[in-house]
Amino acid sequence: MYQRNISEEAILTLLQGCNSMCRLRKIHAQAVIHGLDLRPSVAGKLLCFCATSAAGDLSYAVHLFSRFSSPLTSHWNYLIRGFSVSPSPTFSISLYNYMFYSPLARPDAATFSFLLKACSKAVAAGKCREVHGSIFRFGFPSNVIVCTNLSRAYADNGSVEDARKVFDEMPERDIVSWNSIIACYCKAGLHIEALKVFEEMRAKGLGLDEFTVVVLLSSCAHLGALELGVWVHRFSQENGFLGRNVLVGNALVDMYAKCGSLEQARQVFDRMIKRDAFSWNSMLFGLGIHGHGKEAILLFRQMLLSGVKPNLVSFLGLLMACSHQGLAEEGLEFFHLMSSKFHVKPDAKHYCCVVDMLGRAGRLERALECIKSSPFVGDPVLWRALLSACKIHKNIEIGEISLGHLIETSAYNADSAG
DNA sequence: TTTTGTTGTG
Numbered sequence: 526m527y528q529r530n531i532s533e534e535a536i537l538t539l540l541q542g543c544n545s546m547c548r549l550r551k552i553h554a555q556a557v558i559h560g561l562d563l564r565p566s567v568a569g570k571l572l573c574f575c576a577t578s579a580a581g582d583l584s585y586a587v588h589l590f591s592r593f594s595s596p597l598t599s600h601w602n603y604l605i606r607g608f609s610v611s612p613s614p615t616f617s618i619s620l621y622n623y624m625f626y627s628p629l630a631r632p633d634a635a636t637f638s639f640l641l642k643a644c645s646k647a648v649a650a651g652k653c654r655e656v657h658g659s660i661f662r663f664g665f666p667s668n669v670i671v672c673t674n675l676s677r678a679y680a681d682n683g684s685v686e687d688a689r690k691v692f693d694e695m696p697e698r699d700i701v702s703w704n705s706i707i708a709c710y711c712k713a714g715l716h717i718e719a720l721k722v723f724e725e726m727r728a729k730g731l732g733l734d735e736f737t738v739v740v741l742l743s744s745c746a747h748l749g750a751l752e753l754g755v756w757v758h759r760f761s762q763e764n765g766f767l768g769r770n771v772l773v774g775n776a777l778v779d780m781y782a783k784c785g786s787l788e789q790a791r792q793v794f795d796r797m798i799k800r801d802a803f804s805w806n807s808m809l810f811g812l813g814i815h816g817h818g819k820e821a822i823l824l825f826r827q828m829l830l831s832g833v834k835p836n837l838v839s840f841l842g843l844l845m846a847c848s849h850q851g852l853a854e855e856g857l858e859f860f861h862l863m864s865s866k867f868h869v870k871p872d873a874k875h876y877c878c879v880v881d882m883l884g885r886a887g888r889l890e891r892a893l894e895c896i897k898s899s900p901f902v903g904d905p906v907l908w909r910a911l912l913s914a915c916k917i918h919k920n921i922e923i924g925e926i927s928l929g930h931l932i933e934t935s936a937y938n939a940d941s942a943g
Numbered sequence: 944t945t946t947t948g949t950t951g952t953g
Contacts, residue, residue, distance in 0.1 A: 638945040670946045704947040739948040775949045806950045
């Protein structure tokens, strides 16, 4: 018995330092051999790692869970949480439904928080309403975390009105709830509303944190609200946000670039201590939109030297920059390099940009070839781009081909939609 | 065990 107790503690210590499934399997095997795998503390920790850790494994978690004769609320929560951020969030919803047949388990605040996250990700509007009712039945209508998640789930399911209603009816709100509702408006493209809610927040005497600043700058960027953006910049500087949070710098670069203050964008970018793909992409787009193709190419080379890997958005920014400055040769070269060297598969937007770029340069034959050899030959957007280039260059032959494809693809799309 | 954030043509 003494030996067993020590072993249980030893297993728990091992689990504390576990950082991979490989190690977890070994620890699990040891626990099974010593008959400790179903001890509540051991079983709970094993399940927690598999279900919720980044290095975990959800199928292994399900296997462990199936061995419990009467799982507790915390066990259900681990699985619901794990699936809520997985590619199959609907499993969280199914688990929640099964939970009601389990005698020992009763949903708690954490259950609803994770479940609502799954509803957000799975796009389950009906389930949001159902969960909303259950939150009242189980006694959590004044839990700030649950209600913030509920509000967010409504917004992610397309109803900002319901999100706002939940927010308004919350008996207590914290800075996270405010940041969340502002983000809901921002995400829905309702930027003026987002700024209005921010004013309400200020009127209540609440301060801003890094989350508020980032989402606020995004709305400023969309509205071209430079004055507020500058105020947020100063506030961020005074509060040391810029030094410790790369997202604040990124949002500032984007805001300045979209508001037309390219020099300011560049200044913030140059002063950033750390830069990620978002930082480089925002700056690339800023240069591209304002017609600085050569500078964008230079910046892209610096990005490579810095060791940050370019992604789909980087190449789109780069191609746009080339297109806007008539750098068709350079653009084509980057377009080829993106898949051959960088293993980034171009999507329809990249092809569209190349067609546009070739079209502007009058290279209509080459643009036609590009569409024909692409996986997006059925996409009317590409043919529309080619047709407008044909209009500019008065090329009837290729114009006719484009129009034919446009009619064909539109008809096909209409058929498949009906 | 639970909540919030940035980049993508015309």
